[in-house]
Amino acid sequence: DEINGKIDKIETTLSELESKIGDKGVTSVTFDEKTGVLTVVDGTGTKTYTIKTAAPEVDEVIITVDGKDLKVDGKVVGQVGDTVEVKDGELTINGAATGIKVGQYAIITDKNAQKVTIKLPNAEGVMEEITLPIYSASSAITSLKLAQAAQTLKAPFAFAANDAQMKNIAGTEWAKKAVVSTYNADGTKGCYVDVVIEPTNVATDELTFTLQNSKGVTVFANGVVTEAPTLQAKAASSTGVYRIYFAYKDGLTKDDLNGDNAIIKAGDALAVVCGNVSTSYDLKNDYGTTSTTASVTAQSDTWVKLGDTYNIFAKEGFNTDPSLGTASEQGFLTAFVGVTDYKLSVDETIASTYGVTVSGSSFTIANELAYNKEIPLTLTYTSDATTGTTKPATVTITVKVQTEPVVGAVTLKASHVLTTDAKAKYAYIPLADLANSITGENKIEWNKATSLSYKTVVDNAATGNTMTLTSAKKYGSSPDYLSIAGGDELTIGDVVKADKTTKAANLSEAAYIKVEVDPAKADVTADVYSGLIEFTFGGKTANATVELTLTNPTAIDAAAISRIPVYFKGDNLAAYGTVASSNLTYDVTKAYNIPATTTATAHGFKVTNKETKAGAWVVSATTVTIPLADLYKDTQEFEVEYQLFAGATYNVHKEKVLITGQSPIKDGTITVSKTELDLTDGEDTFVSADVAGKDAFGVAYKLLNSFKKETGADKKDAKQVDEMSADIKSITFDVADDNKGAFTVTPVYKKIDDGKLVDGIASDNTELTGWTIKFNSDTAISNGATIKFNLNITDAWGVELPAKEVTLKVTGLSD
Template sequence: IMNKKFLSAILFGALMVSSTGTFVSCKDYDDDIENLQGQITANADAIKALQDLVGSGKYVTSVAKTADGHGITFTFNQGDPVTITLDDEKGGDVVKVVDGILYINDEPQELKVATSETKPSIIMQDGVWAVLQEDGTYKSTGVPVSGVSVAGSEADGFTLTIFDKDGKSQEVKVPSASSLVTSIAIAVPNLNAGTTLLHWGNVVFSKGKELINTSETKYAKDAILSALNIDGTRGAEINVVVTPSNIDPADLKFNLVNSEGATIFEEAVVSTPKGALQRAAMDGVYTLHFALKEGVTVADINDNKIIGQNDALAVVCGKATTAFEYKSGLAAGLTVGETNSANCYAASTNTFVKLGETYSLFGKGYAADPSANPNAAAQAFLTKLVGVSDIALSLDENLKSLYGITIDGTNFTISNEAAYGKVINFTVKYTNSASTKKSEIHSTTLKVTVQNAAVTAGVTLKASHVLSTDATKKTVYLPLADLAASVTAAGDKIVWNNATTFTYKTVANNTPATGFALTSSKKYGAAPANLKIAKDTELNSFTLVKSDKKTAAAKLSEAAYLAITVDPEQANVTADVYSALIQFVVTANDVDNQSKTLTLPATVELTLTNPASAVSRIPMYFDGDKLAAYGAVPTTTDLEYDVKTAYNNADKAVDFTVTAKADKDKWTVNGSTVKIPLNKLYTETQKFEVSYKHFENAIYNAATETIYITGQSPIKDGTITVSKTTLDLATGSDSFLSADVAGKDAFNKAYKLLNSFTAEVLDANGSVKTAAAAKDVQDERIADIELVATGENAGAFVITPVLQKVGDDQKLSTWTSGDETGYVLTGWTIALKPNTAIQSGATITFDLNITDKWGVELPAQKVTLTVKK
């Protein structure tokens, strides 16, 4: 009940008292409360959107009352704005602190607000707003809290508050950019010991004088002004590091204050670092420029009225601050700045600009005509700017109209094509410490030359061609229909129809030169350069053909294509896109039988591609860029692997080269074969570069890629399957033979792990009718194989290898003792030891241990057999 009455009091204040203190209206407040609860519920989605944005790290860049006064809109650095509204008289308020002054809905309240590390600047107290004082207490403003409100500051962030029907508040904390800053520090020392922020080089001052700006507006007597820097910034420069680094510096507010929070400087203008800091590309490093506030005098500084020249200063952002490292200072005995205008301003003799682009007086144009020199070096308009307090750009109105020139402060744009090749002399006015009246505003010129008109084409002729050494497939057909259509004048069409051929001019650097040459936009080679393919070298046999692409055309009127042969074995021919602006020059008689020449510009674009049969990876061998190298059976301490075997059509590649790129202990490469030490299999992967050309001599039409090779065994990476499941001990022993086990290598190819033979067949008199013969042959990749009993019953068995061969008598024999020459392993006999017994149905286990010729010991293959008696 008390909360409800408390809310009623708040609402009563909001309804009964206007900003002028007059009576407004009277209502049923219980209805208002119920209505407010409904509106809070209706805002649930908006409140959640607000919380989601805050939770994902976004911050508010502005808060403002809605146009109808019934709500608050939050604008974030990313994402859509969020609006909280109440559709009744209670409306919404934005209460914030700016530069220590309380503002309500952007109206200053003439109330000073203190700052604290622990206490908020604004709170709700007894239904009205209260602000923090220097002694740590809160002072009531007497202004009632509205139904939906946001309060805070850039330093503290903001708090949205909405009341429910019981008078309880629902709050959402919304950070500002500055409130998220956790630390700020000086990036690098800008100053040597004893130097100061303010000195003769960056201020404009004249003792006892009222200086003026270029608009003839006067400053206060003895005012000290921050001078313009040559890049257009103004004021003392400080480099800082801000944490976290992911906040847009444009959203941060930096101030330069003494230990009491006082300042004579405007809020900082932020720019990107220059010089060494820029090259270091440090995240979160910004250059701040602090200009003096208008009206500050030398006396203010020298007499310590606001900030003294020896005060220690710190940069503050939100609640983070640097150390107090800087002194404002002022050069001792400063009475006047630079008065000689010749020492204040200097500009480049002539700077080129492009039509239609916007330039800043403090920025750069070009040292040469950018039409004729696309790579023309940049050139600054100004070469000197010292002791200048104000600068302005102007031009005669007639010239502005004639050449379509607009001037915005110190920025200008030239847009009318009539300005091509013209020299424009802008008037530059500036003021310094000698400028106290109109006649002392300095005036000079800035010479700007507009680029020459660029040669352009109205049509583009495109063709594609698959490179080939086959003489019947070396021709590209450039379609001429669009070029013919560009000839529109009746008389010129007659010239076109009568002409029998072209000549060509390639426009480079805006200048036509005899010949036909196309250039790639990419750069190739150790000293990278754009590839050029030209007539009579890479491009040959320029002929006119009809639409069938076979029959020669006697005149242009019959021609459908310009047929051009391409030689893929020339050094510069590469699968790429080539283009150029070509002037086709056509000369023939006109309707009056007089010779006439037509110059027809067209952009020619030729796309060259490699044939489909070009070299490519065999996908099954690769996992990304990782290549499993199996190679042939090793015969030495190395596994030799031919990388070509992992590529389709590698035999068609020219100069297929494999280069070791490991940091140390590179494996040996011989041609395309890599030697991998057997003791490095599976344990080491090395980096290699594979390169090959698609055609002879075409040095840039090459593929280069990085692969990572690991030596592996095709036996280890394969599978082994045991089919035997029972051990028949009815006679006391059983065997494990080739038929009981099968292997498949990494390529899924079956192989034999053991040997086997067919026995001889004898005739009636006992002589050999059919000789014994090998049935299965153990794979050459197996180095050693054994069967070992395991488990708790292992000691009950004797496992004996069975070695057999076909002798000279063509009979199969089993080795028992003596010389083993010629005998091979065919399996094992598994027998119970004497005087032992085992129950039928018992399970016994064995390990089949295999080592391959790669020296790799395979994981033991488990064999489980059930005893049968």
């Protein structure tokens, strides 16, 4: 029983350790005997568990990581990231002793790196083993899909006629009947498949891809992974797309690809496989051979720039001298078919004289002596005809080096604050750096020239007599770079002197190009715009990059939307709005300066509620609807978005606004002018003239109605003088102190009937004009006594204002 109990404990220990680490896989486990540090890195690559020990063999402990908790024998002793050490055989956390005794352990990794074994001591001090799988990159892939529809794959190859042995550049012979993959025109080998790998952050350099049939058979070598170009029919995900090339395995023969005994037959369905995941079997195999005669030809007039590196398989050269700025892209080869091996080289004398270096299929020409020279490169290649005594064939690729440019790389930088102000709407592109970089005879022509023309260089070709600059970032739902151009967003003006006003008579006195920027154009936004511009002067040309930085105004611009500062306290906005039913509606644009020449709609003004709590307020366009019950009780966050300048689609400003529904009546003031209670006749009144109100904006309003009695000959010309504000829902007046029993306060209602002022009652379509305050005269009262009253108001926002205290001094009675 005791033995069985110990075995159960060991199994529990191993099972728990395996559940914590083994299910994720382990990328590495190391043990430093000198320091006693054990490091285990799990397969997610996100956690590293390090434990230090130097203790003698004692009872085992189980150390696990559960979320952020570090546990020993199931008890939380610390957090992940704490320093865990063993001192004098005792476990310490961040230097503090825990009283937990711990023992030794050992690490073993097998030679094939397929598993890792950890030895832990049991209760008897006997080491027990647990084996964990080693993490592999392929296990991290969750999905592998074809990025394009089902396709037929043709991987070109060559084989020697009559079973002769083909040779490579080094003269090494392949076996008889050998099948050799030939190069594609872009320098790749084999066929390619575009796939979508998920997750998208998997490191593809650690992955192995095969192209095989449903039986796991293949004639292809492992795939070569590259970043895929833009696809015509891409999968739903726009990221994680890779292009994988598959060439034939070494050692294949014609018999392996043809006939009944072929390893994979033409037309077989294939899939791309990596580890335990694969694409669908929608790829069809179609063997393809090249012609018996290879075809390799070179362009005769491809130009290059000094110092740049070029690949002979790419379309990286130029069809004319790139120093002129009007060149278009051009490749170095016009045909490259049926090639089994190749080598690019250059004569040693030419290489040393002109600074030519070759690496694989790439070359660089660096020495300035090569300006305007023709440099011959030799392309040696083999094909299915390169057998026996046949030597590899050669083709000369002659490249032309640009003439020495008028000016090197120069950037003309300017900055401009967007505005519609007629006096400040110009940007000034400086010409000093361009002028200083032009020397010798070219400088003479610069100084004499009376005009400067410009063209935008796109794809090495100068197009149109205009200046087009492109943004540094992408915008829009289908993100793209914005461009601003002369004749639309930009108006290219005169070349001016240093005073930025006077037109320069010649370029020797020129300081700036004056450019007007229209801030209301769709593609104009606060960003950095740049473009390569070809400048022409006196028959000469020079290229320079123009870089224009646009910023938004910090001060209010007459044509731009901005906050009305007095309405805001930080980002907080008190919304008064208008009352409808049980809600307050508030148009947020009321808190902003909207240019008189446009509307908020023209600026794309938009309000979005950022709150997610229940009962969130309703937003319609720019209007927020707030339940009256939430006034003063709830504040919600909104995002306000608008174009600073109407029509500038992407020059959008976004800001946070915190809105609280409030009442302008409550936030205003109420003033009582009446100070005495005249009881000469036993009663007095409190009427409209005795009280005045101002709302939060300082606008006066009436709390009560008043009328003027009839005075005409027919006594029918009574009229209303004061009208209670519609912002007052109800108002009452009563005695507020202990003298309440001595007075009766009665509301007074009036109306005009047939031109005469008559008394009424509350329900008789009448208006409240005030109150009669009557003294109950059964008991004496002295002059000078003070009586306190309350004026109670509920406004149209449903807000009950704090009672307004009214203190009246009694007069009119005998002493």
